[in-house]
Amino acid sequence: MQKILGNLVDAEKGIIDRRIFCEQDIYELELKNIFARCWNFVAHESQVKEFGDFITTYIGEDAVIVTRAKDMSINVMLNSCPHRGNKVCFAGEGKVRSFVCNYHGWAFGLDGALNGMPANELYDNTPGFDKSDWGLHRARVETYKGLVFATFDHSAPSLETFLGDFRWYLDAILDNDDQGTEFLPGTTRSVMDCNWKYPADNFVGDIYHALWTHLGGAEATLAPYGGVVVTNEDSYQASVNGHGWEFSVANNFGNAATMGDKEIIKYMRAREDEITAKLGDVRAKMWGSVGSACIFPSLAFLPGYFTFRTFLPKGPNQTELHTWTLVPKEASDEIKDRWRKGCMRTFSPTGILEMDDGENWEHATAANKGLVTRNQKLCYSMSPVEQDTSGALPGTVHKGQLTDANQRLFFKRYGEFMDAETWDDIPMAPITR
Amino acid sequence: MVTTKEKLLELKGAGNHVDLATFFDIERQMYKEARLLDNEQMDEWVKTLSDDLIYWMPIRENYLRKHRQAEITPNRVALYDETIEEIKIRLIRNDSGMCWTEDPPTRHTYSISNVEAFETDIENEFEVQSVFTVYRSRFERDDNTLMGRRKDILRRKDNGDFELVGRLILIQQSTLLTKNLNIFF
Ligand code: FES
Ligand code: FES
Ligand SMILES: [Fe+2]
Ligand SMILES: [Fe+2]
Numbered sequence: 234m235q236k237i238l239g240n241l242v243d244a245e246k247g248i249i250d251r252r253i254f255c256e257q258d259i260y261e262l263e264l265k266n267i268f269a270r271c272w273n274f275v276a277h278e279s280q281v282k283e284f285g286d287f288i289t290t291y292i293g294e295d296a297v298i299v300t301r302a303k304d305m306s307i308n309v310m311l312n313s314c315p316h317r318g319n320k321v322c323f324a325g326e327g328k329v330r331s332f333v334c335n336y337h338g339w340a341f342g343l344d345g346a347l348n349g350m351p352a353n354e355l356y357d358n359t360p361g362f363d364k365s366d367w368g369l370h371r372a373r374v375e376t377y378k379g380l381v382f383a384t385f386d387h388s389a390p391s392l393e394t395f396l397g398d399f400r401w402y403l404d405a406i407l408d409n410d411d412q413g414t415e416f417l418p419g420t421t422r423s424v425m426d427c428n429w430k431y432p433a434d435n436f437v438g439d440i441y442h443a444l445w446t447h448l449g450g451a452e453a454t455l456a457p458y459g460g461v462v463v464t465n466e467d468s469y470q471a472s473v474n475g476h477g478w479e480f481s482v483a484n485n486f487g488n489a490a491t492m493g494d495k496e497i498i499k500y501m502r503a504r505e506d507e508i509t510a511k512l513g514d515v516r517a518k519m520w521g522s523v524g525s526a527c528i529f530p531s532l533a534f535l536p537g538y539f540t541f542r543t544f545l546p547k548g549p550n551q552t553e554l555h556t557w558t559l560v561p562k563e564a565s566d567e568i569k570d571r572w573r574k575g576c577m578r579t580f581s582p583t584g585i586l587e588m589d590d591g592e593n594w595e596h597a598t599a600a601n602k603g604l605v606t607r608n609q610k611l612c613y614s615m616s617p618v619e620q621d622t623s624g625a626l627p628g629t630v631h632k633g634q635l636t637d638a639n640q641r642l643f644f645k646r647y648g649e650f651m652d653a654e655t656w657d658d659i660p661m662a663p664i665t666r
Numbered sequence: 667m668v669t670t671k672e673k674l675l676e677l678k679g680a681g682n683h684v685d686l687a688t689f690f691d692i693e694r695q696m697y698k699e700a701r702l703l704d705n706e707q708m709d710e711w712v713k714t715l716s717d718d719l720i721y722w723m724p725i726r727e728n729y730l731r732k733h734r735q736a737e738i739t740p741n742r743v744a745l746y747d748e749t750i751e752e753i754k755i756r757l758i759r760n761d762s763g764m765c766w767t768e769d770p771p772t773r774h775t776y777s778i779s780n781v782e783a784f785e786t787d788i789e790n791e792f793e794v795q796s797v798f799t800v801y802r803s804r805f806e807r808d809d810n811t812l813m814g815r816r817k818d819i820l821r822r823k824d825n826g827d828f829e830l831v832g833r834l835i836l837i838q839q840s841t842l843l844t845k846n847l848n849i850f851f
Contacts (some may be wrong), residue, residue, distance in 0.1 A: 325728045325840060419742035421725050425818035449765035493755060514785035553841065558743055573743055578752065583723075583745050583847045585759045591845035592767035 234262060238648030247613035247641045249529040253564055254428040255601035259548040267650045268293030272375070272382040272395045275309055275533035277557065278563070279379065279415035280326070285343065287422075288326045290493035290555060291545045297372065298322050298332070299381065301344040307376065310369035311343035311646060321369065325420065332369075378407040378593035379414050380532075387587075388656050391460065392427035398627035399473040401666040403450050405516035406536055409508045411640075416541070417573050421556045425584045427594035428542040429531055429552040430647070435590065436525045436533035438470050439617070443499025445521075448594060450585035454493030461565070462487065463523055465618055465633030473628035474662050475646025477639035480524030480536070482515050487523035488537025492575030500568050515626065524634070529646055534559070539572060540580040552597055558582065560663050592661070613637045627666055669720040669819060670738040673746075674834040677793050677817040683845040684792055692783045692794055692820060694829045700776035700798075703850060708757050711850070712750070716821060716829040723835035723851065738836075745847060746835065753850070755846035774849060786819070791831065794818040798851055807817045810844045812837060816851065 235241070241250035241259075253259055262403050273292045277450050280288050280300040288299050289312055296312035312651070314334040321332045321341060331348060333342045335464045338351040346368045356362045372383040375392035377400060389395070389433050396403070407414055425432070435442065440463050443451070451461045467483030481487060501521050509517040521537040531544040542556040560569045579586045601607040613627040617638040619633035631638040685691065695714075702711040715721075722745035724738045748756075759765055780847040795817050802810045819832035834850045 260680060279824060323728060324730045324733070326731050327730055329730070342727075356735075417741075417743055419725050419727070419744075421745070422840065423741055423845065446766070449762040449768075450759050452762040452764060453755050454756070507764040570741070573741075574747055574752070577744055578755070580841050581743070581745060582845070583756075588846040588848050589765070589767045622800055 234272050235384075235646075236259060237651040238645065242644045242646065242648045244645035246639050247615070247637050249608050249611045249644055250612050251601050251609055251611055254430060254598060255549050255607055257549060260546070262651055263546065264293045266653065267647070268546065270384065270386045270389065270650065270656070271530055272384050272389065272392050273530075274380060274385050274528065276307075276381045277379055277414075277416040277541075278307070278376060278381060279557070280573065281381075282306060283328070284329045285330060286326075287322070287324075287329060288342070289322055289324065290543075292372070292385065292554070293546060294329075295385070296320065297382075298345075298369070300343040306344070306629065308344050308382055309372040309381075311372075313369070314339055314341075315367045315369065316345075324616050326389070331553075339367075339371050345371050346571065347516070350614055364369065370375075373565075379402065381408070382403070386656070390656065390661065394661055396528070397473045397662045397664055398666050399478075401627050402471060402473075402478050402516070402519070405512060405519040406539070406559070409512055409520060410504075410561060410563055411514075414559050415562050415589050416557040416638055417569060419557075421554075421581055423554050424547070424594055425552050425554065427598040428549055428592070429546040431592070431594040431597055432530050432542075432544045432552065433527050433533065434640045434643055435594070436471075436535075437527035437529075437643045438479045438525075438634075438637065439522065440479050440525060440634050441637075443589075444635075446589045447586050449590055450579070451491055453585050454491050454579075458490065458640040463635060465635050468523075468629045468634035469626065469635055470617065470636060470639040470640040471626055471628045472630075472639045475529035475643050475649075476527065478519070478520045478524060478526035478644055479634040479639055480526075481522040481634060483522075484516040486521040486537065487519055488535055488536075489521040489575075490616075490627065491577055492538060494571050494575045497571050497575060500564065512664050527643070529643065530650075538576050538580055540576050552594075577640050579580070628662065669718055669832040671720060671834075673721060673738075674720065674817060675740075675796070676740065676821070677819070679782060679793065679795060681793060684785055685781070685782045688792070690782075691781050691822075692792060692828070693781050695820070696778050696781055696794070696796055699830075700726050703776050704774060706760075706771065708760065710752065712757070714828070714830055714833045715753065716732045716813060717750055718765050719748070719750045719753075719830060720832045721746055721750075721830075721835075721850075722833065723747075723752060723837065723847075726837065726840040728840050739816050745837070745842075746850075757798065768848065770805070772802055772848060774800055774802045776794055778840050780815075783820075790822045791823075792820045794820050801848070801849070808844055812839075812844070812847075812851075814838055 319336040468481040470479040527533040539559040545553040615637040617636035618633035621630040776798040784793040814837040817834040
């Protein structure tokens, strides 16, 4: 396979070869060098609150179960029986004491250990048979302020190193009060016939599209306030290890306002001073302002709306979306319910904003079926106003949120992972906060 | 009586069947509504909704049979959970003239079947259950069929017209095998 960086991805100029969005062998390498290697988001702790709680999801195309065991540890393991390979758990979520495989009845604990099987004396004559060799294959698990990540790569650095200083930004929504956050109950799942990188690069730094794509959808809620307003005044793009957030610090609560619910804005305004005292002015604004973010490779979220979503790859031409609504635990039930509806109204399969995005990404993907088309380049070259080197904000920071800067850094990171033989080849930004 | 999502969950076809004449009128109303949606006559469609409407399409989840909690509860995230005012907000998008992705328009056909109508405790309100199949076609080959059951509360107004008071829409896919639901049901 040819090298990605400097070849299919020119991260400096922002010229990107379309073949990374469609070719099967590149996709297979993504599964290996990105999804099987990275820390992947699998759940919010609130989804597995109590002993026995579980959810099922995917890391790359690998089906996994996320559980809360008796010792309250969170466990992530392959959802595939080591006996003949059958899927072990078919529910999306629930509460159990163990998982019993449908095929021959092998029973696994919440930590994945093989606890027993029907007629286990049949293994008495098997030399060296040891149940402890045949549990569900486990991933490493680490959490950051409610978000649970897992990796199957035992050489991966810690989650802390992987996220690096991006944690400083994440605190704007994950740690702005004493109680933290939770997901509202329910996972919304849908499929888009698009390459997973189109939504990922959109969230990492493409607010530019909002000036056009979302004019119709935003009209529904923002028309009385003058429609979609995004400028390069008082706004930034920040990137750390490929994770990126583009945000305004002026247009306060701009994202939240797009849900069209005044009570949510009132709630957020009432908390502004307290959050500013705790996190400072920039992050207090980032909580609800116009902005979007993506943690490499494919966990995205929007401040204000608080939609969280993973883009699960299903081949080069299909992505499965799992989405949730994050809320501050301390908010009243009434406010939480308003977020449930506001997030649904904007960012769900019926959402007045999400509906426009999906069409764009599907048709960007479908076009690559054309042989000549697929050999063309894409233009990610819009340059930022200037780099912010003041050091006030961590990471690689550019002034102005309307630029392709974060997306170029996302694809640079993509190339670094794709070209790396081992984790040692992957540079890590220094931790300064 | 105020409609609630809890009340919609209680619709189980327990009442007496309505008389033949009422059934005829109700069925005719169902078909008319399907035609309005087919033709994107959304202003006309909104007129068939009551001011106290609860319009609810929950997400579906795979639970084991032994799971203790109900699959569908009012507090879970949903696909639609609307009052009439909230439906009107959504329609602004379609009318904005800036909804690029609906141009050219989607073509759809609504097929309504399995209609049953039952009396309720309230004289002029009926429980109506039906099954919908919606076929959608967009652009050249974008193709999608959605099927499910509706549980409605339909009210007959003094002038004889019907208005929709409550609708629970049960779609069967736990993972929506489509990028969006750019339609109402
Ligand atoms: S495949 Fe699971 S018990 Fe045989
Ligand atoms: S203008 Fe951005 S894809 Fe066409
Ligand atoms: Fe058999
Ligand atoms: Fe968008």
